[in-house]
Amino acid sequence: MGLAAILASLAFLSLLFISIIGKGYTAFWQTYVRLDVHLSADQLDRTELETADYPGIVKKTLRSMFPEVKSRGDKRKLYALISSGAAFQIREMVLEDPDLVGKTVSVWVPADDDVDMLVKGHIERDVPEEARRLTDKQLAWVDALTGEGRVEKRFNRTLFTHGDSREPELAGIWGATVGSFLTLAITLLLSFPIGVASAVYLEEFAPKNRWTDLIEVNINNLAAVPSIVFGLLGLAVFLNFFGLPRSAPVVGGLVLTLMTLPTIIIASRAALLAVPPSIREAALGVGASKMQTVFHHVLPLALPGMLTGTIIGMARALGETAPLLMIGMVAFIVDIPGGFTDPSTALPVQIYLWADSPEKAFVERTSAATLVLLAFLIVMNALAVVLRRRFERRW
Amino acid sequence: MFKKTILLAAALGLIFALGAGNAQAARDYISIVGSSTVYPFATVVAEQFGKTTSYKTPKIESTGSGGGLKLFCAGVGVEHPDITNASRAIKSSEKEMCVKNGVKEIVEVKIGYDGIVMANSKKSAPLKLTRRDIFLALAKEVPDPKGGEKLVANPYKTWKDVNPSLPNVKIEVLGPPPTSGTRDAFAELAMEAGAKTFDWIKAMKKTDKKAYKAVCHTVREDGAYIEAGENDNLIVQKLEANPDAFGIFGFSFLDQNTDKIQGSYIEGVQPTFDGIAAGDYPVSRPLFFYVKKAHVDVIPGMKEYLKEFTSEKAWGPDGYLSEKGMIPMPDAERKQYHNAVENLTPLMMK
Numbered sequence: 048m049g050l051a052a053i054l055a056s057l058a059f060l061s062l063l064f065i066s067i068i069g070k071g072y073t074a075f076w077q078t079y080v081r082l083d084v085h086l087s088a089d090q091l092d093r094t095e096l097e098t099a100d101y102p103g104i105v106k107k108t109l110r111s112m113f114p115e116v117k118s119r120g121d122k123r124k125l126y127a128l129i130s131s132g133a134a135f136q137i138r139e140m141v142l143e144d145p146d147l148v149g150k151t152v153s154v155w156v157p158a159d160d161d162v163d164m165l166v167k168g169h170i171e172r173d174v175p176e177e178a179r180r181l182t183d184k185q186l187a188w189v190d191a192l193t194g195e196g197r198v199e200k201r202f203n204r205t206l207f208t209h210g211d212s213r214e215p216e217l218a219g220i221w222g223a224t225v226g227s228f229l230t231l232a233i234t235l236l237l238s239f240p241i242g243v244a245s246a247v248y249l250e251e252f253a254p255k256n257r258w259t260d261l262i263e264v265n266i267n268n269l270a271a272v273p274s275i276v277f278g279l280l281g282l283a284v285f286l287n288f289f290g291l292p293r294s295a296p297v298v299g300g301l302v303l304t305l306m307t308l309p310t311i312i313i314a315s316r317a318a319l320l321a322v323p324p325s326i327r328e329a330a331l332g333v334g335a336s337k338m339q340t341v342f343h344h345v346l347p348l349a350l351p352g353m354l355t356g357t358i359i360g361m362a363r364a365l366g367e368t369a370p371l372l373m374i375g376m377v378a379f380i381v382d383i384p385g386g387f388t389d390p391s392t393a394l395p396v397q398i399y400l401w402a403d404s405p406e407k408a409f410v411e412r413t414s415a416a417t418l419v420l421l422a423f424l425i426v427m428n429a430l431a432v433v434l435r436r437r438f439e440r441r442w
Numbered sequence: 443m444f445k446k447t448i449l450l451a452a453a454l455g456l457i458f459a460l461g462a463g464n465a466q467a468a469r470d471y472i473s474i475v476g477s478s479t480v481y482p483f484a485t486v487v488a489e490q491f492g493k494t495t496s497y498k499t500p501k502i503e504s505t506g507s508g509g510g511l512k513l514f515c516a517g518v519g520v521e522h523p524d525i526t527n528a529s530r531a532i533k534s535s536e537k538e539m540c541v542k543n544g545v546k547e548i549v550e551v552k553i554g555y556d557g558i559v560m561a562n563s564k565k566s567a568p569l570k571l572t573r574r575d576i577f578l579a580l581a582k583e584v585p586d587p588k589g590g591e592k593l594v595a596n597p598y599k600t601w602k603d604v605n606p607s608l609p610n611v612k613i614e615v616l617g618p619p620p621t622s623g624t625r626d627a628f629a630e631l632a633m634e635a636g637a638k639t640f641d642w643i644k645a646m647k648k649t650d651k652k653a654y655k656a657v658c659h660t661v662r663e664d665g666a667y668i669e670a671g672e673n674d675n676l677i678v679q680k681l682e683a684n685p686d687a688f689g690i691f692g693f694s695f696l697d698q699n700t701d702k703i704q705g706s707y708i709e710g711v712q713p714t715f716d717g718i719a720a721g722d723y724p725v726s727r728p729l730f731f732y733v734k735k736a737h738v739d740v741i742p743g744m745k746e747y748l749k750e751f752t753s754e755k756a757w758g759p760d761g762y763l764s765e766k767g768m769i770p771m772p773d774a775e776r777k778q779y780h781n782a783v784e785n786l787t788p789l790m791m792k
Contacts, residue, residue, distance in 0.1 A: 171701065179700070293473070381488070400504075403478075405699075405767065
C-alpha cells in the first residue's frame with residue numbers, strides 16, 4: 048500500500064518534470080538572424096550617436112536584402128521578422144566602438160518571436176494563411192534567409208542576462224533572480240538570528256508557565272497561517288504604517304521573514320531538544336555557567352539541525368508569490384534592481400506574469416523559468432541534506 | 443552571539459531608515475497600477491519609453507481596475523501611484539474617494555478598445571450567436587420558456603435548447619471569475635444586452651433596478667459556466683482539448699492563437715480586428731488610463747511617457763499597440779484625447 052503510494056507520487060512527479068522540461072528546453076535556444084549592417088556616416092552623425100535612427104538602419108538593411116519588396120504593407124511585414132531589440136543591439140555596439148561608423152558589420156540579431164516559433168516548429172506551415180501569425184510571404188523570406196545560412200539557433204543568453212520584456216525574444220529572468228536574491232538576503236539576515244535566538248530562549252532559558260505555553264501555541268499556529276495573510280500584514284504595517292516603498296525587496300524580505308520565522312523557530316527548538324541532556328549535565332558538572340553550557344556546547348551541536356530548518360524555510364520563501372502580490376512586487380519591471388529599495392519582482396512572480404501573457408513564445412519561457420526556479424530549490428534542498436550529513440552527530 | 447545579533451539588527455534598521463527615506467523623498471521612475479487587461483499594452487509602451495529615452499522604465503503593477511483606482515485615489519505624493527490603468531470608466535464613488543483624499547485633478551485618457559470574444563476550437567464549427575442566445579445560455583434565471591413574465595432557474599442544457607438553429611451540443615463555457623473586469627464587461631455588454639431584448643425585463647430597469655441587475659448579471663452556477671481563473675492561456679489550452687467547450691477572454695488571446703481557436707459570430711459579426719475597430723462587433727469595451735495631474739511636473743519623464751503613449755506610432759492604426767491586439771480608436775477620438783493629454787484637461791469631479 049505504502050509502496051504503491053510512493054510509486055504513484057513518483058509517477059506524478061516525473062510527469063510534472065517531463066512536461067516542464069519538454070515544454071521548456073527549447074527556450075534555452077533562440078533564433079538569430081545575421082544582418083550585414085552598413086553603418087553609413089550619413090545616417091550616423093558622430094556627435095549624435097546616442098540618438099541616431101537605429102531602427103531606420105535595421106530597416107534599410109532589410110530593404111537592401113529584399114529589394115523586390117516595395118509596398119508599404121509588405122515592408123511592414125518584412126520589418127516584423129526582426130526583433131525590435133536589434134536596433135538597441137546595434138546602438139550599443141556603435142556606442143561602444145564609434146570607429147565602426149562608415150564600415151559594414153555582420154551582426155547576429157534576435158529574430159522576432161513569431162519567426163522563432165516557426166523555426167522551432169511551433170507554427171505549422173500547412174494551415175491556411177489567415178490561421179497563422181506569419182503570412183506566406185513572410186514564410187518565403189524566412190526560407191530565403193535560411194537558405195543563405197543567415198538563420199541560426201543559438202544559446203539564449205538574453206534569458207539569463209536581461210530583465211523582463213514584453214517581447215519574448217528580449218525577455219529574461221536576471222531581474223527577477225536579482226530581486227529574489229535581495230529579498231532572500233534580507234529574509235536570511237533577519238529570520239536566522241531572530242529565529243535561533245527565540246528558539247534558544249524558549250528552549251533553554253524561559254520559565255515554563257502559561258505565558259510561554261501561549262507563545263508556543265501561537266508560534267505553531269503561525270506556521271500554519273496561509274502566506275497571503277502575511278502579505279496583508281506587510282501591506283498594513285510596513286507600507287501603510289511605516290511608509291516603506293512599494294515593490295521593494297526590503298518589504299518583501301520583511302514579509303517573508305515573518306512567514307519563515309515560525310518554521311525556523313520550530314526546527315531550531317527541535318534541534319536543541321535533540322541534544323542529549325548528558326552534554327548539558329557534563330558541562331554544568333565541570334563548572335560551566337548556564338550561558339557557557341548553552342553557547343559553548345549545546346548551540347554548536349544543534350546548529351546543523353537549525354541550518355537545515357533555515358534552508359528549508361528559505362526554499363519555501365523563494366517559491367512564494369502570494370504575500371508579494373499584496374506589497375506590489377507582482378509588477379512589470381524591466382530594469383535590474385540595484386539595491387534593497389529599488390522596485391523588483393521575484394522568480395515565481397516572473398513565472399506567474401509570463402504564464403499570463405498572450406504571446407505563444409512565453410509558454411516555453413514560462414517553463415524555462417520554472418526549470419531555473421526548480422534548479423535553485425533542488426540546490427538549496429540538496430545543500431540542507433549535505434549539511435545535515437556532514438555535521439550531524441548521532442547519539 | 444547576542445551582541446552580533448543586536449549590531450546586525452541595528453545596522454539593518456539604519457539601512458531601512460536611510461533607504462526608505464531616500465525612496466520616499468524622490469522617486470525617479472513612474473509608478474503605474476491598474477487593470478490586467480490594459481497591462482499588456484501599457485507594459486509595451488513603458489518598455490519602449492524606457493529604451494528610447496534616458497528615463498527609467500516605469501514600474502507597472504497589475505492590480506485590476508478597481509484595485510488600481512483605490513491605490514491611485516489614496517492621495518497625492520510620491521508614495522502613491524502616478525497613473526492607473528482601467529478597463530472601464532472611473533465610477534462616481536471612486537471620484538468622491540479621490541477628491542476626499544486630495545486627488546483633485548485627474549486626466550482621463552481613452553487609449554483604445556478591447557473586444558471580448560467567445561471562442562471555441564477550430565476542430566468544430568463556429569457558432570452564430572445573438573446576445574439573446576448568450577443571455578439564455580448563461581444566466582442563472584431566464585424567462586420561462588413556456589411563456590409568461592416569470593423567471594425560472596435556467597433549464598437549457600444544450601445550445602439547441604436555447605435556439606433551434608444552433609447545434610445540439612452541451613452548453614459548456616469557460617470564463618473568468620467574478621473578480622475579473624472581463625467578466626463584468628461581458629455581463630454588461632453581452633448578457634444585459636441580451637436580457638433587454640425581453641421587453642418586460644427591460645421594463646424592470648425602471649421599476650426595480652436592483653432586481654434587473656441581478657437578472658442580467660448573475661451567471662448560472664449549475665456547471666454549464668465554469669470559472670477557469672484569470673489565466674486566459676489556460677482557457678485556450680482547455681478549448682483545444684475539448685472541442686465542445688467555449689471560452690470567454692480578451693481579443694488579444696484570440697489574435698495570438700488563430701491557428702487553434704476561432705471566435706463565435708455575435709449578431710452576425712466575427713470578432714476580427716477590423717470588425718471591432720469599425721464598431722460592428724457588439725461586445726467591445728473602451729480602455730482607459732488616469733493621470734494624476736499633480737504628479738506630472740514632479741515625477742521625471744511623466745510628460746514624455748504620456749507623449750509616447752498618445753503618439754501615432756503607439757496607439758495609431760499601424761502602431762505597435764495594435765500589433766499586440768489593442769483596437770485603435772477612430773481618428774477624431776484619437777485627436778480629442780491627444781489634445782486632452784497635451785493640455786492636461788482635468789476630468790470633472792462631481
